[in-house]
Amino acid sequence: MSACTQENRNYLFLRVTAPMLAMSGISLSNNTTCGDANDHKRSLPILGMLELAEARKETWLKEGSAAVQQQALRDLSQAFQNWWKRPDHFGRPTWHKAGINEGFAVRDLSVRCINRRWGQVFVPKCGWVKFRVTREWSDIETASSARVTLDRSGRWFVSFTRLAPQIERKSTGFVIGIDMGIAITVATSNGEFLDMPELLTKGEHQRKRRLQRRLARQVKGSNRYKATKLAIAKLAAKEVDRRKDWIEWTTTDLVRDYDLISLETLKCNAPPPGELGRQNLSIRRCELVFAL
Numbered sequence: 048m049s050a051c052t053q054e055n056r057n058y059l060f061l062r063v064t065a066p067m068l069a070m071s072g073i074s075l076s077n078n079t080t081c082g083d084a085n086d087h088k089r090s091l092p093i094l095g096m097l098e099l100a101e102a103r104k105e106t107w108l109k110e111g112s113a114a115v116q117q118q119a120l121r122d123l124s125q126a127f128q129n130w131w132k133r134p135d136h137f138g139r140p141t142w143h144k145a146g147i148n149e150g151f152a153v154r155d156l157s158v159r160c161i162n163r164r165w166g167q168v169f170v171p172k173c174g175w176v177k178f179r180v181t182r183e184w185s186d187i188e189t190a191s192s193a194r195v196t197l198d199r200s201g202r203w204f205v206s207f208t209r210l211a212p213q214i215e216r217k218s219t220g221f222v223i224g225i226d227m228g229i230a231i232t233v234a235t236s237n238g239e240f241l242d243m244p245e246l247l248t249k250g251e252h253q254r255k256r257r258l259q260r261r262l263a264r265q266v267k268g269s270n271r272y273k274a275t276k277l278a279i280a281k282l283a284a285k286e287v288d289r290r291k292d293w294i295e296w297t298t299t300d301l302v303r304d305y306d307l308i309s310l311e312t313l314k315c316n317a318p319p320p321g322e323l324g325r326q327n328l329s330i331r332r333c334e335l336v337f338a339l
Contacts, residue, residue: 070175099139118152149197156169156190161179163178190208194208199280219304221305222306224308225310246290
């Protein structure tokens with residue numbers, strides 16, 4: 048997806064308006080009773096919209112899309128509502144960190160097809176932006192909204208929101224148990240072993256080590272430091288994509304072939320001191336369980 052400089056202002060708003068809304072809640076709740084505070088929680092979106100309107104008059108926010116900024120406030124308000132209602136399930140909304148999971152939502156969605164491989168989506172303040180079509184076009188044009196994201200390796204993505212499709216599956220009557228390990232990724236109760244292949248080639252491993260040594264000698268914050276960090280992030284993105292691809296194919300095959308799947312109980316927590324070398328393998332095992 049083509050990168051637009053105006054998009055930087057759109058997703059930068061996600062980091063700027065979060066403290067604005069959060070501080071407005073703190074300052075008012077300190078001067079109210081418990082009942083008033085509950086009423087104030089329900090009025091957070093309205094307060095945020097009023098503050099946004101005032102901020103757009105005199106700051107750089109007026110150069111961005113009002114629809115994108117309003118959706119950011121709605122998402123933040125929903126995150127606080129989830130945390131207040133279910134603190135045992137939802138955590139406190141956290142600060143956005145620059146360069147990690149950057150993104151913004153597009154509500155009034157407009158798309159058009161160029162050919163079978165490429166399409167365009169209208170991004171506010173940016174115009175028509177080309178993207179690679181990887182799904183059926185009928186699913187894309189019926190989407191209600193979209194989200195544009197930028198990952199650590201500098202890749203732009205656009206994801207479209209639609210209803211989950213119905214999965215057609217015939218019952219097989221088969222039952223299986225699986226066990227995740229370190230030497231063998233997945234061992235099934237019928238004696239089958241499923242091993243995750245190497246995620247990086249030998250040359251990619253060597254290049255990653257060279258880049259990491261180079262990064263350690265460079266001045267933090269310099270242009271060369273940023274370029275080296277980006278090169279490492281691109282290799283890490285390849286590793287993550289290949290891991291997710293293998294997990295998706297493996298879990299899809301298991302769900303399609305078996306009616307009941309039994310899993311071992313895993314405690315997916317951080318490893319204790321002295322076992323940090325197994326952390327990546329533990330993450331892979333947990334990801335596979337969660338995918339199932």
